[in-house]
Amino acid sequence: MRAMILAAGRGKRMRPLTDHTPKPLLKVGQRPLIDWHLQNLSSAGFRQIVVNHAWLGDQIRAHLGDGGNWNLKIHHSAEEQALETAGGIARALPWLGDKPFLVINGDVWTDWPASEALVHAKALQGSSSHQAHLVMVPNPPQHPKGDFLLRDGLVQDPASPLSATTRDEPAYTFSGIGIYKPDLFDGVPADKPVALGPLLRKAMQSGQILGSLYAGQWHDIGTKERLEKLDRALRCSG
Incomplete structure (x- = not known):
């Protein structure tokens, strides 16, 4: 199974830190954010990884090299203009193969075990729907307020659920971790910015998106304050 780390964002909310350092290379616990993902993927048995980058991409390429430091083979998908999530994935499809693949946002930190992706990918591979x-x-x-509902293993849009009322039903936050079939991106241009959200919501309307809840550690590193808080926590935990 192959995986992709999304690392092309500008990180505007993290300025001035990201004026000279791409967001995935900001450090928490004395290690760049992206290193945590690479170690997780390598430990789970992944070997072929795609990393996309745009803003200060040369720094990411120089830091990662060919992936040998993590026992990985990394393909760099360079974007002159950031293509957003779906566009970036569409551009990388030639390197992601014809089976379900894992995608992880480069600006989150989590202890979610990447080995779980193998189980979810197997289920997707065996499903036609x-x-x-x-x-x-x-x-x-x-x-x-979260993003989506999670009902009986299906992820649904609260604005247009498959079944009736959503009153008092909690929505959860999408972690930025997903396993996708290549077919989901049919028709998505590989040279234009395309957001992932509308693509997922359309598929949700016909019950095509499975999901699960992870209750372990997960942090969206969207501000300098959240970066510093996580860094302190990881340093204290050793």
């Missing part, structure tokens, strides 16, 4: 599996997490303080 599902296109993706999203890992959901409890809502963090900065995103209290």
Whole structure:
């Protein structure tokens, strides 16, 4: 199974830190964010990884090299203009193969075991009616209303659920971790910015998106304050 780390974002909310350092190379626990993902993937048995980059991409390429430091083979998918999530994935499809693949946002930190992706990928491969599996997490303080419903293993859009009322039903936050079939990106241009959200919501309307809830550690590193808080916590934990 192959995986992709999304590392092309500008990180505007993290300025001035990201004016000279790409967001995935910001450090927590004395290690760049992206290193944590690479170690997780390598430990789970992944060997072929795609990393996309745009802003200060040369720094990411120089830091990662060919992936040998993590026992990985890394393909660099360079984007002159950041193509957003779906566009970036579409551009990388030639290197991701024809089977379900894992995608992880480069600007999150989590102890989610990447080995779980292998199980979800096997389920997707054996299903003709599902296109993706999203890992959901409890809502963090900065995103209290969440993103999507999780009903009987299906991820649904609260604005247009498959069944009736959503009153008092909690929504959860999409972690930025997903396993996708290549077919989900049919028709997505590989040279234009395309967001992932609308693509997922459309597939949700016909029950094509599976999901599961992960209750372990997960942090969206969206501000300098959250970066510093996580860094302190990881240093204290050793």
